[in-house]
Amino acid sequence: MDCARFSWNTTIDMINRPLPESNASFAGYAELIDKYELYVPMPVILAAISTKHTKYATDAWQVFTPRHAPEDTLYGHLVFALRYEGMDLAVLNKLFDKISPRDVEPFIIEEPNGIYARKIWFLYEYLQDVTLNIPDIKQRAYVDLVDHKLQYVGPSRPSKRHRINNNLPGVKDFCPLVRRTKKLDKLIKQNLSNRALENVGSIHSDILMRAAAFLLLEDSKASYAIEGETPPHNRAERWGRVIGQAGQTPLSKEGLERLQKEVIVDSRFIHMGYRKEGGFIGAHDRATGMPLPNHISARFDDLERLMNGLIATTNLLKESDFPPVLSAAIIAFGFVFIHPFEDGNGRLHRYLLHHVLLETGFTPKGMVFPVSSVILKNISAYRTALEDYSKPRLSHIEWRATDKGNVEVLNETIDLYRFFDATPQAEFFYECVYETITKALPEEVKYLQNYDLMKIFVNNYIDMPDRTADLLIRFLHQNNGKLSKRAREKEFAALTTNEIQAFENKFQEIFGS
Known part of the structure; x- marks a missing residue:
């Protein structure tokens, strides 16, 4: 057996996806992936900053106006990502693997009460299983980690140190996330x-x-x-x-x-x-x-x-x-x-x-x-x-x-x-x-209700054992309400032409064509 190694090509561009506009620039996760060369599964939708003043979305991009452009720093793009793109733990953990506490501690110390600084602080310690050299926050209102407007959130577990409500829909060793989409919101509202x-x-x-x-x-x-x-x-x-x-x-x-x-x-x-x-x-x-x-x-x-x-x-x-x-x-x-x-x-x-x-x-x-x-x-x-x-x-x-x-x-x-x-x-x-x-369950219930009506008709029309009546109805169902030539000549050879016609007509009446 050939035991050759199969691995990725490390020379390819990190963002192997054309920008939506020639003069657009990466923002948020796209910029972090590109700048820090994070080889991760690409987010379904990435963010870009346009030179135009129209915000829009494609299947692959969220395009923001120049006024949305973040400060071109690690902190600036992290804040942008959390604010506009939601939580991508795979990208964040790969990023945190590449940087050190010295890269994140300064902006947390500078802005310890800031909502996004606290979120980044919590995420760094949570994902990397470390404790940064930063004192606990003593008094501050708790803020939710995941934005419920962007993703579906789990139950809230407070982190006293960061004054953060950890509402990730999972634990550290298994936490897929689901983006809020029009399709899912519409289905959830159906109250199925x-x-x-x-x-x-x-x-x-x-x-x-x-x-x-x-x-x-x-x-x-x-x-x-x-x-x-x-x-x-x-x-x-x-x-x-x-x-x-x-x-x-x-x-x-x-x-x-x-x-x-x-x-x-x-x-x-x-x-x-x-x-x-x-x-x-x-x-x-x-x-x-x-x-x-x-x-x-x-x-x-x-x-x-x-x-x-x-x-x-x-x-x-x-x-x-x-x-x-x-x-x-x-x-x-x-x-x-x-x-x-x-x-x-x-x-x-x-x-x-x-x-x-x-x-x-x-x-x-x-x-x-x-x-x-x-x-x-x-x-x-x-x-x-x-x-x-x-x-x-x-x-x-x-x-x-x-x-x-x-x-x-x-x-x-x-x-x-x-x-x-x-x-x-x-x-x-x-x-x-x-x-x-809405379809499979009602259809099966309707079929059984119709089946019972048909069976009552058969039993009232002619003396026939239950299993034979069941077989008759099944044959009619399999052949679109008609008794096949083979069934007429074998299993139901005893039936007259008029009796067969009566059963076929009743089947069509009950079940429809």
Whole structure:
């Protein structure tokens, strides 16, 4: 096996993105990344200062007027970034790795009561795990660390030393952030949890139980189908029962390992529990066996720290006002990006979507939203949500192939998995939840109600065993309300032409064309 090293090209420009205007200049994070040569995954949106007096935005840039231009110093661009761009912990931590306390202490000492000086002070000590030679602030009003107008904030934890309310939606070892977008704000205002609760409350308990059972099984099958698998019926039922228990016990390492055992039926060739070697998603070169990664998992020696952080963030957010659908996206997608297990990560990732929605009370008790079924219908968008994270990070990981056809990561990569912008994943998943509650769930309930009406008609029209009536309705449903020639000649050869016509007409009346 060729054990060549694969690494990034350090000669490229840090900001490999054209400015929106020829005379524009970098500001905030863009300037810090460029000036300090921070090799980090590029923020989705960067800031620039125009020579014109019109503020506007593109898909890749926020463009500000000359009056917004910051002082061209470390402090000036940090303040600009926090004020206008929000929190990017990956960039900030990489910057703090490059500078020393001597670079930040002077402007904090000069302006110890300033809002942004205190935020930078807190962030430097928090991320670098150091204490600067600056005395505690004695009396000052507390200020929020994250601006709720720019990003969704977590529960507030006061830092007395800095007089800062730490409202990051996570802990130091796992803290993705989600930008406020028009799409997410609009979806959150839909109050989907209440809509689901109202819908569930208006459905007859028998119909609801049957719908829940069917949707649970369908979601289980869809979770396998997403990975190109078609499991035996009993295995799909078994995983459906596992999903049905989601949200009942707090997330833990032991619990996740038990779930992996439910996913992996035959573990003879699989290391169970957290990985003890590298991991990647992709293929192998046919000729050489060289790994061809689409995604490289977190280093195995970072797994305990990352997963403890993920579990701590789950517990932090579940009792807070943080939107539950965003929590589910952060936790579940964060899990699959870390990829802690050798196998079973995909289904556990989708299990976590259910777990968080149920644990936070977003999903009504006794119901499981068929989110995997909706994801399967939107599989291309799902892959895009995964690739939006993975593709930009591949060039930040130095690795070599092992003799086993695996990858060994050679550089520090923990920040790639604990600090990232989860907005694309949050938007994708919220749209799936919206489709589930407004379309998939009502459609299944309506189908069962129509099914019962059709079955009553069949039983009143002719004496027929339940299983035969069920088969008749299923055949009609599969063939758009018409009984096929094969069914007429085999299973339902005893029916007259008039009886078949009556059933077909009634089916069309109840279900529509």
